[in-house]
Amino acid sequence: MSGDESKKANTRWVVMTGLLWVVATVLGELAVAAIEWHPFGASREARITDDAFDLLMVLSVPVISFVLVMGGVALVRGRGGVIDEDGPPVRSHRLFIGGWVVLTSALAVLVIITPGFSGLDELRAEPVPDLVIDVHAERWNWVYTYPESGRETQGELVLPVDQRIMFRISSTDVIHSFWIPAFRIKQDAVPGQITTTMVTPEALGEFDNADELRVQCAELCGVGHARMWTGVRVVTEAEFEEWLAGAGG
Amino acid sequence: MNILRGLVGGALGYVVGAGLMMAIRSSAGGRAWEVESVTAGAWLFALSGWLLGVGVWRYWARGWFGRDVAPYTATGGRRYLDFDTDHKVIGIQYLVTFLGMFFMAGLFAMLMRWELMGNGEDIVGPDQYNSIMSLHGTMMVFVAVAATVGAFGNYVVPIMIGADDMAFPKLNAMSYWLVPPVLIALTASFLAGGYDTGWTGYAPLSVQSDVGGLFFNLAFFTLGLSSIVGAINIVVTVVTMRAEGMTWTRMPIFVWSIFVTAILSFIFTQFIGLAMLMVVLDRTAGTIFFDPAAGGSPLLYQHVFWFYSHPAVYIMILPAFGITLELVSTFTRKPLFGYKWAVGALLGIMSLSAVVWAHHMFTSGMAEALRKPFLASTELISIPTGLIFLCALGTLWLGKIRFEVPMLFALGVLFNFLIGGITGVFLADVPVDIQLQDTYFVVAHFHYVILGGGIFGLFGATYYWFPKMTGRSMSDRLGKVHFWWMMIGFNATFLPMFILGMQGMNRRVADYSPDLESANFAVSMGGFFLGTSFVIFLFNFIWSWARGPAAPADPWGSLTLEWQIPSPPPHENFTSPPLVLSDPYGYGDPDSVHADLARDGAKTVVEK
Numbered sequence: 001m002s003g004d005e006s007k008k009a010n011t012r013w014v015v016m017t018g019l020l021w022v023v024a025t026v027l028g029e030l031a032v033a034a035i036e037w038h039p040f041g042a043s044r045e046a047r048i049t050d051d052a053f054d055l056l057m058v059l060s061v062p063v064i065s066f067v068l069v070m071g072g073v074a075l076v077r078g079r080g081g082v083i084d085e086d087g088p089p090v091r092s093h094r095l096f097i098g099g100w101v102v103l104t105s106a107l108a109v110l111v112i113i114t115p116g117f118s119g120l121d122e123l124r125a126e127p128v129p130d131l132v133i134d135v136h137a138e139r140w141n142w143v144y145t146y147p148e149s150g151r152e153t154q155g156e157l158v159l160p161v162d163q164r165i166m167f168r169i170s171s172t173d174v175i176h177s178f179w180i181p182a183f184r185i186k187q188d189a190v191p192g193q194i195t196t197t198m199v200t201p202e203a204l205g206e207f208d209n210a211d212e213l214r215v216q217c218a219e220l221c222g223v224g225h226a227r228m229w230t231g232v233r234v235v236t237e238a239e240f241e242e243w244l245a246g247a248g249g
Numbered sequence: 250m251n252i253l254r255g256l257v258g259g260a261l262g263y264v265v266g267a268g269l270m271m272a273i274r275s276s277a278g279g280r281a282w283e284v285e286s287v288t289a290g291a292w293l294f295a296l297s298g299w300l301l302g303v304g305v306w307r308y309w310a311r312g313w314f315g316r317d318v319a320p321y322t323a324t325g326g327r328r329y330l331d332f333d334t335d336h337k338v339i340g341i342q343y344l345v346t347f348l349g350m351f352f353m354a355g356l357f358a359m360l361m362r363w364e365l366m367g368n369g370e371d372i373v374g375p376d377q378y379n380s381i382m383s384l385h386g387t388m389m390v391f392v393a394v395a396a397t398v399g400a401f402g403n404y405v406v407p408i409m410i411g412a413d414d415m416a417f418p419k420l421n422a423m424s425y426w427l428v429p430p431v432l433i434a435l436t437a438s439f440l441a442g443g444y445d446t447g448w449t450g451y452a453p454l455s456v457q458s459d460v461g462g463l464f465f466n467l468a469f470f471t472l473g474l475s476s477i478v479g480a481i482n483i484v485v486t487v488v489t490m491r492a493e494g495m496t497w498t499r500m501p502i503f504v505w506s507i508f509v510t511a512i513l514s515f516i517f518t519q520f521i522g523l524a525m526l527m528v529v530l531d532r533t534a535g536t537i538f539f540d541p542a543a544g545g546s547p548l549l550y551q552h553v554f555w556f557y558s559h560p561a562v563y564i565m566i567l568p569a570f571g572i573t574l575e576l577v578s579t580f581t582r583k584p585l586f587g588y589k590w591a592v593g594a595l596l597g598i599m600s601l602s603a604v605v606w607a608h609h610m611f612t613s614g615m616a617e618a619l620r621k622p623f624l625a626s627t628e629l630i631s632i633p634t635g636l637i638f639l640c641a642l643g644t645l646w647l648g649k650i651r652f653e654v655p656m657l658f659a660l661g662v663l664f665n666f667l668i669g670g671i672t673g674v675f676l677a678d679v680p681v682d683i684q685l686q687d688t689y690f691v692v693a694h695f696h697y698v699i700l701g702g703g704i705f706g707l708f709g710a711t712y713y714w715f716p717k718m719t720g721r722s723m724s725d726r727l728g729k730v731h732f733w734w735m736m737i738g739f740n741a742t743f744l745p746m747f748i749l750g751m752q753g754m755n756r757r758v759a760d761y762s763p764d765l766e767s768a769n770f771a772v773s774m775g776g777f778f779l780g781t782s783f784v785i786f787l788f789n790f791i792w793s794w795a796r797g798p799a800a801p802a803d804p805w806g807s808l809t810l811e812w813q814i815p816s817p818p819p820h821e822n823f824t825s826p827p828l829v830l831s832d833p834y835g836y837g838d839p840d841s842v843h844a845d846l847a848r849d850g851a852k853t854v855v856e857k
Contacts, residue, residue, distance in 0.1 A: 010647075039752050049680045056678060060671050067638055067667055074645035075660075078581065081649030083806040087583035088647055089837035096643060097587055104635040111674060112628045117621060119680035124617075174454040175547055177612060177687060181753040184684040186612045190548060191453060192541020195614040211753075211762050218612075218687040218755045220447050221454060223376045226758035 017073045024065035032057050040212045042182040042203040042234065048122045049184040052115035059111065129166035129198060133159075135215075137169070137176035137189040140224030142215050149244050157215055157232045160240035161201050169195045177219035180232055182212035188219055207231030251331050252429075255303030259430070262298020266291030285463050286533035292467050296430055296474075303426050304332020309419050332426060334418035335820065339425050340404025341718060344711070346428055347396035351704070352787070354388035355780060357381050362776035364759055368766045378759035380443025380461070387448040387465060388435065391472055393565040393699050395479075397707045398514070399425070402483055402507040402568070405714060408811040409501050411492025411829060411844065413821040416485040420478055427475035431468045438464035447757055449558070450524075452539035452550035456531045463532060466525040473522040476514050483511035492810075494829030494844070501809050501833050502578075502591050506571020509595045513560045513567075513602065521557035524550060551613055555606035563602045565699050566666070567595060569706025570637050573659045576709055577641050579807045580656035581648025584834035591640040597633030601626060611682045620679050627677035634670055638663070653805065654728035658709030661736050665701025669694060672747065687757075690750025696743045708735070708786070715793070716800030720816045723797060727789040731782055738779030745772050808843050809833040 037057070038050045078087070134145040145152045159165060169178050171189035178197070179186040182205075187197035207213045208231070217228035235243065270290035271281040301310065307319040323331040328338050329345075360381050364373050373381065407415055415421045438444060444462035446455045450469075455462055487508045491500070500508075527550070530536040537543035539550050578585040585591065607615060607623040641663055650656070672694040676682050685691060708731075715723050749768050754761050761769065803812040810833070814822060828845040835841025 037751060045680075049684050052678055052680045053675065056675050056681065060674070064667060064671060067642065067663075070642050071645055071660075071663065074642070074648060075650055078645070078648040078650035079652070081580070081582060081651045083582075083651065085582065085649050086837040087581055087649045089584050089835075090586065090643075090647060091584045091834075092587060093643065097590060097639065100635070100639045101632075105632050108628050108631050111678065112625045115680065116624050116628065116678050119678065120620060120624070123680055123683075174457065175451055179687075179755070181684070184680075186683050186686055188612055188614045190541075190614045192545075192547065193614055211764065216753070216755060220379070220445070220451070220757040222445055223374075223379065225379075226375060226755075226760045 013073065013077060017070055020073065021062075021066055021069045024069050025062045028061040028065050029058065032061055040182050040205075040210045041184065042201055042205060042210075042213065043184065044200040044202055045123060045198075046182065046184040047202075048119055052119040055115045056111065059107065063107070126164055126200070127198070128164065130163040131160065132166045132168060133157075135167045135169045135178055135189070137171040137178065137217070137221075137228075139173050139222055140217070140228040142178075142217075142228070142230050146244060151244055155230055156207075157230060158240065158243055159201050159232065159234050160237045161204055161234050163237065163240075164198060164200050166196055166198050169197070174221050175219050176217045176221050176228070179216045179218040180212075180214065181216065182210060182214075182232070186218055201234045204234050204236065206233040251302070251304050251307075255299045255426070255429075258302025258306075259295045259299035259433075262294040262296070263288075263291045265298075266294025269294070283533075285460055288460075289463060289467070289529050289533045292434075292471075296427070296471065299430055300423060300426060303429075305419075305423060305426075308332055308334075332422050334414070334422045336403045336407050336415045336418065336421060337718070337818065339421050340400050340402075342425050343396065343399030343403060343428075344401075344718075346425075346432075347392050347399060348711075348790075350388050350432070351392045351396065352783060354385050354392065355783065357385035357388070359777065359780050361385060362773040365761070365769050366773040367770065368763045369760060373759070375759040376445065377443075379445035379447075379757070380439075382757060383444050383447050383465070384435070384439060387469070389699070390448050390561070390565075391431065391468075393703050394476065394514070394561055395428070395472065397568040397572070397703070397710060398483070398507060398510055398564070399479065400707075401503075401572075401710050401714060402479075402511070404718060405811055406483065406504050406507050407486060407490065408814070408818060408822050409504050409809050410487060410490060410495050411810055411823065411827040412486065412490035413823065413826075415482050416490055417482050421482050424475045424479035424482065427471055427478070431472045431475070434464045434468035434471060438462075438468065449554065450528065451554075452528055452531065452547050453541075455528050455550075456539055463529065466529045466532075470522050470525040470529075473518045473525070476518045477522075480511040480514035480518070483507060484515060487511075492827045492829050492844070496829075498589070498592075499829055499832040501575060502585055502588065503568075503571040503575045503809075505592050505595055506567045506574075509599045510564050510567045513599055514564050517557045517560040517564075517603075519557075520553055521561070524553040524557070527553070548610075548613060548615060551610055552606070552615075555609045559606040559609065560602045562695075562698065563598055565703040566706075567598065568710075569662055569666075569703045570595070572706045572710045572713070573662045574637070574640055574644070575809070576655050576659035576713060577644045577648075578834055578836070579805055580651045580653055580659070581644055582651075582806070582836045583644050583648045584832075584836055584838075585640060586643030586646075587636070587640045588832070588834070590636050594633040594636035594640070597636075598630060601630045601633065605630060608677055608682070611679050612686050624677055624679050628674060631670065631674055638667070654723070654725060654732060655709045655713035655805070657729065657732040657736075658705050658712065661705045661732065662702050662709065665697050665705060665739065668744075669697030669701055672697065685750055687755055688750035689746045689754045689756055692756050693743045693746035693750060696746070701739060701743070705735075705739075711790075713805070714811075715790075716804050717811055717816045717818070719794050719797070720800055721793055721797035722800045722804065723793040724789050727785055731785045731789065734782035734785065735779060738775060738782050741775030742772055742779050743775075745775070807833075808835060810844055810846075813844065813846055 136143040143154050144157050169189045171191050176189040183199045185197050185199050187195050213232040214229050267287045270287045275281045311318045438461040441461040444458045444465050527538045537545040539545045539547050605627045608627045754765050800816050802815050825848045830842050833843045
């Protein structure tokens with residue numbers, strides 16, 4: 001092949017790789033959109049977190065498909081190499097390297113800004129709670145106290161829907177972690193420290209219908225760690241007041 | 250024989266140390282014997298006794314007192330059981346020892362997957378499960394930080410830079426002989442009933458764990474000593490022992506990756522020693538570093554632990570990056586694309602790795618204000634990591650590709666790390682991490698990075714350098730079967746774990762909710778499939794070493810220096826110090842010569 005022809009052939013491969021990349025990206029995005037990634041979500045925080053995950057997914061598809069398509073094309077095109085035949089001594093390509101550095105840097109900065117910082121800011125908005133609940137972890141039990149009424153429960157966490165709730169979390173023995181999968185919140189319970197996290201439940205439900213509605217210990221705490229969980233029940237505000245008063249009085 | 254001397258020395262050291270500890274305890278008014286505090290103190294004496302007995306005294310320390318050191322007489326296979334200072338012997342000692350540990354820890358993984366195959370308690374109780382899980386994690390971390398650096402950092406790096414040995418050969422032998430006490434401590438831990446803290450050993454749980462936990466602390470501490478000693482040696486070797494003409498920009502990228510890894514290891518391993526020491530002191534000496542009731546802080550442990558343990562992730566993966574780029578260049582018969590960008594990437598990862606540790610602690614209760622900085626620094630690390638892919642893809646493009654077994658593993662590293670790296674971007678995002686932290690999503694992520702990246706790299710390196718190390722060839726067909734078996738098994742095991750984590754399965758549990766049973770069953774089947782793939786490797790490895798056909802000096806057509814000398818290389822590697830003329834990536838350039846090995850003035854043509 002003359003230099004011109006090989007240049008032309010090379011251009012054809014580059015164009016074909018680009019087209020394949022576009023096709024793979026479109027197919028990938030469609031697949032990602034078609035799959036339901038998230039388990040049952042029932043809070044404002046779940047929306048923020050799931051949105052962040054979805055955005056990262058959308059951004060990942062072109063990256064993954066680029067690496068796979070370019071690598072795959074190179075492997076198919078270059079297959080059948082033999083030990084005494086060298087490839088061309090290409091050591092650099094200004095456009096490819098420059099484009100790569102600029103694009104990957106921009107992408108990294110983008111994910112820092114959104115969904116990174118923007119998601120955190122959203123989580124931190126609305127810092128004033130309507131209701132405070134004390135959560136105490138001890139091997140291998142969760143104890144919930146409602147300071148307003150003095151009510152203390154174990155075995156089930158009862159919450160009002162659409163209220164801003166702050167959990168004040170404590171532990172006396174080892175580190176535990178207060179995790180409610182349906183709410184996408186998790187906060188370690190650290191001996192000697194009160195940690196807090198906030199949630200706004202947005203859907204009614206209970207563990208019997210959706211096992212994501214549970215408080216699960218998420219930090220290894222010894223032999224009972226796997227079984228250290230209780231159900232969560234989200235009720236209307238009226239039901240909640242009734243529950244609180246009925247039990248408290 | 251020297252191992253026996255070492256054991257006697259270790260036992261004597263323990264007795265002396267224990268006596269001293271008991272004297273101290275009595276003088277302080279306590280009960281003389283208490284297994285933990287006595288053992289913790291005596292461990293340092295036992296270590297010293299072991300080292301002196303195993304060879305430090307005979308071959309080294311006698312000279313400090315003006316006495317003649319013993320002549321070194323071991324030959325043949327016995328050298329591998331002796332205090333040998335040849336970097337090639339030490340490399341093989343590391344490789345065999347840590348492959349052994351890898352298979353042992355793999356058996357623990359099989360037990361874990363057996364237990365998790367069905368809902369409920371099947372073969373072990375939660376207590377035993379925690380111990381098995383902790384030992385699996387600890388041993389695999391040890392393998393991942395030490396196997397590649399110890400085996401190939403020792404064996405290949407000095408030859409690649411044209412040196413006759415490491416800068417400090419005796420120190421090098423010492424760093425290896427610090428490993429058997431690690432194995433003894435792990436065995437002691439196992440026999441004492443193990444420990445239930447995972448490899449992370451978070452305080453205060455670890456302070457309260459049984460005596461098995463103490464042996465975990467001592468094992469990690471001792472491995473840390475070995476790593477630091479080995480790392481100093483590698484740094485000094487690369488800085489001072491390069492052959493004439495081996496400038497920084499002519500160094501093979503694998504040497505760069507090991508060099509950068511050794512710097513990380515040298516700087517950061519002290520923190521894990523510190524974390525372990527503080528736990529040991531809290532357990533035995535009444536200090537209160539992590540006891541909140543007395544003013545200590547459990548979060549302090551996590552900071553000190555992750556000071557080391559995040560950079561350690563790069564100690565595990567950077568050598569695999571180096572191997573991958575080396576192999577991609579060799580098996581495309583093209584120069585490494587963007588060499589300087591690859592070096593920059595390694596240095597960039599090294600620098601950033603120091604400032605990302607707290608991304609393991611987003612839900613730990615640390616100050617809210619720390620979340621954004623650590624989110625940002627962590628996401629930024631994707632830029633240098635991406636450059637590794639840039640260089641790999643640029644080299645593959647237009648390459649004349651030979652799908653030899655090492656190349657398959659290099660491509661495996663790229664595929665697996667792509668998934669491991671991208672999911673790392675998800676976990677660095679704080680809102681997403683809050684949900685996924687401590688779930689199987691994290692388990693899947695780090696197995697993609699460490700097993701799919703680091704350990705695939707280790708196997709690629711093993712297949713690649715086996716002919717050089719043993720003078721024999723491994724079976725190509727069995728190697729290919731092993732690769733595809735392992736690759737499919739690996740992805741079948743760990744890809745579904747992402748889904749399990751998203752569906753709410755938390756890590757480090759012997760039991761889970763019933764609706765996750767079918768996915769767990771599938772993961773276990775994948776795990777058993779993956780586990781059996783290593784039977785093929787073991788057979789190939791052992792059989793080829795004993796009976797394999799003789800390997801030529803340069804079976805792959807590589808240009809780096811180790812392939813220009815016989816397989817296996819002679820004692821001091823080169824007959825005369827090589828003169829390096831250009832980098833080792835002169836593919837496609839007939840005039841390029843990496844080095845003149847004969848030093849007769851005329852440039853010798855490097856065999857291809």
